[in-house]
Amino acid sequence: MEKSFLADSIRLSKVGKALRRTFELWGYEEVILPTIEPYDEGIKGGTKFAYNNEFYIIKPDVTSRLIKNYEITEGRLYYIGEVLNGGIRGKWQAGVELVGGEPASMTAEVLSVLITALESLGIEEFYIDLGGLEVWRRATADIREFRDTVWRALERRNFGLIEKLPISEEKKERLWRLFNFRGKSSDYERLSRILELVDDDRVFVDLGTVRPLPYYSDVIFEVYSPKLGKPIGGGGEYLFREKPAVGFALDMKALLGLVGDRRHRRRxxxxxxxxxxxxxxxxxxxxxxxxx
Structure with missing residues (x-):
């Protein structure tokens, strides 16, 4: 077990080294956050514990803790670290956060950072799906009382939840088309603009793509590899103290599976x-x- 742990740690370190180099070439600076934060309902993930009659969280979600506890006017940040989610075994993540700027251009930049980060590891076979929360807000404007059910259906990729709603068949058909839409163009101008700026054949519009974290404001995305059955990362737009922001996080264990035993040669x-x-x-x- 110890040999396996050390071998995986060395491989993880090599992946982190390649990602750091890419992030810094884009002008991002590393932020190292404390292990423990005071408990707050706005901070997601982490493992909760009590000390001296106060509650704290160990290694929570990075984006939500930045939003809640730190002052950032604008800037480019990246992080590599472990995140817990209620237990003692965590998930290693690498991600970036971009605060301040024109939203479409910011999202295109962050997607470009994501693409080059994967390429720096020799991962070329992947695709990125873009979704838009605003598309679904508009689509459910006339059935607000059922929005929560629609969001659950999207998160679970289960259209059957929408089929059971007491709404017209015509409305269900329109939602079905959105739910299953995937292509290289969109009627939603913001998504089309981002596609144009990124200009990469591996980026698609997939209106069924959503992410469960509550701080996302509109455009969201997930990155997949056909070699794995789950996303290797994702992110989206959010507001940081009323300023536009966008970021992503990559699952480093998933990256290890894609990188394999590829060695980073150095003379x-x-x-x-x-x-x-x-x-x-x-x-x-x-x-x-x-x-x-």
């Missing part, structure tokens, strides 16, 4: 016979291997 100089010489080379950014 090391041999023949260095003193630590003094080695220190000089390293200070110049040159990798070394000291003879022993």
């Amino acid at each position: 090391y100089l041999r023949g260095v016979n003193s630590f003094k010489e080695a220190r000089k080379l390293v200070s110049m950014g040159i990798p070394v291997g000291v003879e022993r």
Whole structure:
């Protein structure tokens, strides 16, 4: 077990290293958050515990804790870390957050960061589905009393919940078409604009795509690989203290499954016979291997 844990940790570190390099090439800066936050209903995920008659959360969802507890006027941030969800075993995530700017351009940038991050790991076979919450708000404007059921149907990918609603067959048919729509264009101008800006054949509009986290404001997305049966990541737009923001998180364990045993090659100089010489080379950014 220990050997497997160490081997996986080394592979995880290599994946994180490649992602860090990509994020920083896009101008994102790493943020390192504390392990524990004071409990707040607005912070999602994490494992709750009590200490000195106060409640706290261990390693909760990054986006919701940033929104609740931190002041960010604008900027590009990234993180790599473990997130818990009620238990003691967590999920390692890597993600970015972009705060402030023109929303369509921001989403296109974040999607571009996502694409190049996957490519930096040698993952070329993937696709990204874009959805729009505003599309469904408009579609359910005349059946507001059933919105919660429609959202549940979308989250579960179960149209049967909508079929049971006491609404007209014509309305069900319109919702069915939205529920199953997937293509390279959309009547919703915001999604079409983002597709145009990103300009990548692996990005589609899928109006049935939703994500359960409550802070998303409109455009959301998920990234899939045909080699896995579940999303390897996702994200979307949200408001950060009334400022537009957008981000994503990648499941690093899923990435490990796609990367496999691919090795990140790096050349090391041999023949260095003193630590003094080695220190000089390293200070110049040159990798070394000291003879022993």
